[in-house]
Amino acid sequence: MRKSIASYLTLTLTICILLFVSFSSDETIDLSKYSTAGLELYYTVSQDQSIKDNALASNEVNKPISPILGKSFVGFKEALAFKESRGDYFIVNTLGYLGKYQFGAGTLKLIGIHNPSLFLKDPELQEKAFVANTQRNKWILRRDIKNFVGRKLNGILITESGILAAAHLAGAGSVKNYLRSYGIDNFEDSYGTTIEYYMKKFSGYDTSSITANKKAKAI
Template identity: 50%
Template sequence: MRKRFMKLSVLLLVATFVVSGFSSKKEYNSSSMFTTDIVGELADVPFEYEVNMKSHHSVPFVGKSLEGFSSDVGFQESSNNYKAVNRLGYVGKYQFGWSALRWVGVKSKKRFLNDPDLQDKAFEALIAKNKFVLRDYITSYAGKVIGGVKVTESGLVAAAHLGGAGNVMKFLCSDGDNVFADANNVPITKYMKQFANYDLTSIPANANAKAIL
């Protein structure tokens, strides 16, 4: 009698298991990838172009304006770090040397490093001065190809920022044979190409430009 009861119990358990295995209840994948009832905000999945976008191309887009020129030169020089000081003593977002600082009327490196507005004004003053020094060369060479590089006003101004206006003149007068490179072995031709065709018309050539707030 006891054995018969045990057999019946086993059969009942098997029957229950089989029935539950064919239940009409739907199954859901437990992976969070397929979950539709998500609590909170969805993650913002970037487009491919956003993933590949360099930091100096981030929005807001300032393009080829003076603001774009300042931002792009600053990024090249220091990743737009106003506190940057390199091993050679060049300082700030635009990596000014002491002679360039004095040329635009800045007398204190400490103040310069602690004042982003002063740095921006100094950069604008340097643009104005370099435009004045190079004014005849800009008029004579703009649009021409020298040493395989198309000459533009902004390209010459950027090259002067890197290597000085005098070395830009030597490059042009030598028909591209005399190419100055800075202490990091960056040639002025790189800046001429990289910073070509920006609109710097809002800053007139001015031999007396100073960084004044």
């Protein structure tokens, strides 16, 4: 019995000494010796399979993706539409101008549209109307485009897109007066926007895809 008690005491003392030595040692454990390579690992959280790997790697995941329109014709008409109405197809301003490109009823008649109410409800027709009106303005201003593009008036470089944007604002006749007066006759609309402002703001877009057409119609 005494031998058993002595054995237990000896074992306990040995364990205490080993623990003391272990905790008092300055030696650090080298974790690089341990690896999970080759082991089959199991996780309680699964990856969402609907999320693409490249999306997970990107910090732009939550940002909307939009096309870069640049100085293309689409870029031209969208920039102009944003200035006119912030791109709203169904808006009517305080002067009665309609839709995304803010057409007046008189201009709509010139390109074959006689029902402003239906026009306002039809985005596709509004896009056709913009193209038709731009074609018509390009025909009316064809000589002025030839004579003035590349020149500077009041420090502004004259470009075809600037001329066509200004014609959308003020009408082709007012743009002719501006150019042929060498920038003196600067039309201003009811909101204080001038031909010169549009000439500068919408300068340098590629409108070469628009063909000059005296009889252009949206319908």
